[in-house]
Amino acid sequence: xxxxxxxxxxxxxxxxxxxxxxxxxxxxxxxxxxxxxxxxxxxxxxxxxxxxxxxxxxxxxxxxxxxxxxxxxxxxxxxxxxxxxxxxxxxxxxxxxxxxxxxxxxxxxxxxxxxxxxxxxxxxxxxxxxxxxxxxxxxxxxxxxxxxxxxxxxxxxxxxxxxxxxxxxxxxxxxxxxxxxxxxxxxxxxxxxxxxxxxxxxxxxxxxxxxxxxxxxxxxxxxxxxxxxxxxxxxxxxxxxxxxxxxxxxxxxxxxxxxxxxxxxxxxxxxxxxxxxxxxxxxxxxxxxxxxxxxxxxxxxxxxxxxxxxxxxxxxxxxxxxxxxxxxxxx
Numbered sequence: 001x002x003x004x005x006x007x008x009x010x011x012x013x014x015x016x017x018x019x020x021x022x023x024x025x026x027x028x029x030x031x032x033x034x035x036x037x038x039x040x041x042x043x044x045x046x047x048x049x050x051x052x053x054x055x056x057x058x059x060x061x062x063x064x065x066x067x068x069x070x071x072x073x074x075x076x077x078x079x080x081x082x083x084x085x086x087x088x089x090x091x092x093x094x095x096x097x098x099x100x101x102x103x104x105x106x107x108x109x110x111x112x113x114x115x116x117x118x119x120x121x122x123x124x125x126x127x128x129x130x131x132x133x134x135x136x137x138x139x140x141x142x143x144x145x146x147x148x149x150x151x152x153x154x155x156x157x158x159x160x161x162x163x164x165x166x167x168x169x170x171x172x173x174x175x176x177x178x179x180x181x182x183x184x185x186x187x188x189x190x191x192x193x194x195x196x197x198x199x200x201x202x203x204x205x206x207x208x209x210x211x212x213x214x215x216x217x218x219x220x221x222x223x224x225x226x227x228x229x230x231x232x233x234x235x236x237x238x239x240x241x242x243x244x245x246x247x248x249x250x251x252x253x254x255x256x257x258x259x260x261x262x263x264x265x266x267x268x269x270x271x272x273x274x275x276x277x278x279x280x281x282x283x284x285x286x287x288x289x290x291x292x293x294x295x296x297x298x299x300x301x302x303x304x305x306x307x308x309x310x311x312x313x314x315x316x317x318x319x320x321x322x323x324x325x326x327x328x329x330x331x
Contacts, residue, residue, distance in 0.1 A: 001098075002325040004314065006105035010323055014316040017113060018152055020309055024117040025281060027060075027308040028248070032278030035061045036304045040251065043229055051075045051087070052229070058303030059096055060311070066094040067307035069107050074205070091310045101328055103314045107306065110313070114305040116145030118248065119201060119223040120153050122297035125280045125287040126246060127199050127221035132157040135197035137190065137211065137234065138204035139163040139172035142225060146201045151180055159184045162193040191215050202226050202234040213238035218292045227258040228300045235296075237262035243294040245273045246280065252300040259298045 006014070030036050037059040044053045051074020059066045073087035089107030094100065123131070134150060136143045139161050147159060159182055163169040173184040187193035194200060194215040201223045204210060213236045216222070222243075226234050240262035247253035254263055254270060262268045277297065279285040288295055317323045 008106035021117040027304040028278035056303035064096040116149035120149035126295040131198035135160040142203040206234040224258040
């Protein structure tokens with residue numbers, strides 16, 4: 001049994017955003033069709049200036065693949081002290097029929113791609129059909145990925161952006177306008193960015209409320225990306241009181257997502273959560289029902305997203321003869 005090794009550069013050439021969006025939709029549908037075994041993910045916080053490491057494990061009955069991903073972030077001294085990026089990811093794929101290791105691949109690109117794709121899938125299901133303006137709270141790599149993905153499934157006429165770091169905000173404006181030809185308006189305040197949004201994307205590592213409830217206009221769709229551990233927060237919990245709340249995983253979001261905050265403050269109860277996005281995609285529950293609803297998609301990220309996206313990359317690599325084989329095990 002040979003194992004395929006795929007580097008970051010090889011992974012980058014083996015899948016495009018359009019294909020990742022399809023993979024994430026497939027993943028969400030599988031999750032809500034009893035095709036997925038997905039234990040709670042684990043996170044380890046290391047002493048400063050180091051960051052956090054998350055481990056996500058999932059089994060997809062549909063493709064008979066087990067995936068395991070380790071992803072790190074926030075290691076601010078890495079480039080200078082260790083000569084490696086601030087955050088990295090590695091994915092292992094196993095054949096579930098034998099548990100043989102079939103592939104080891106870079107996982108840092110997949111995490112960014114499938115997270116961006118998740119936002120786009122939620123826009124398809126929950127945003128107004130006439131939405132044209134996207135506001136971005138935070139302008140880092142994932143904020144760019146969200147625009148890249150959402151641009152695949154709708155016409156974005158304008159991006160409004162806010163960031164606490166002016167230099168990062170200026171680079172974001174230059175990059176988005178250059179790559180997509182979409183005008184970017186840099187907001188003078190958080191409120192200014194939020195009030196103009198048809199679709200509001202939050203991608204910070206916030207430790208408190210960035211978006212206040214009275215800034216959000218009727219009909220806004222919020223893509224809440226940044227909160228995937230307790231201690232992180234981007235939204236005023238009051239936003240949830242009268243919103244349609246959709247999550248990727250009820251178990252994860254109630255414990256580690258943005259949804260934890262209004263639950264903890266008893267602003268909403270679990271029964272007030274509309275459902276999981278996979279339930280909407282398979283037709284068990286409705287998506288947006290009118291143009292006045294405020295909708296929230298709370299995404300903590302799931303192993304099944306990595307599983308399906310990585311499986312497609314692996315199959316594309318086999319089909320194209322990309323990567324290096326090595327032998328771990330001999331019978």
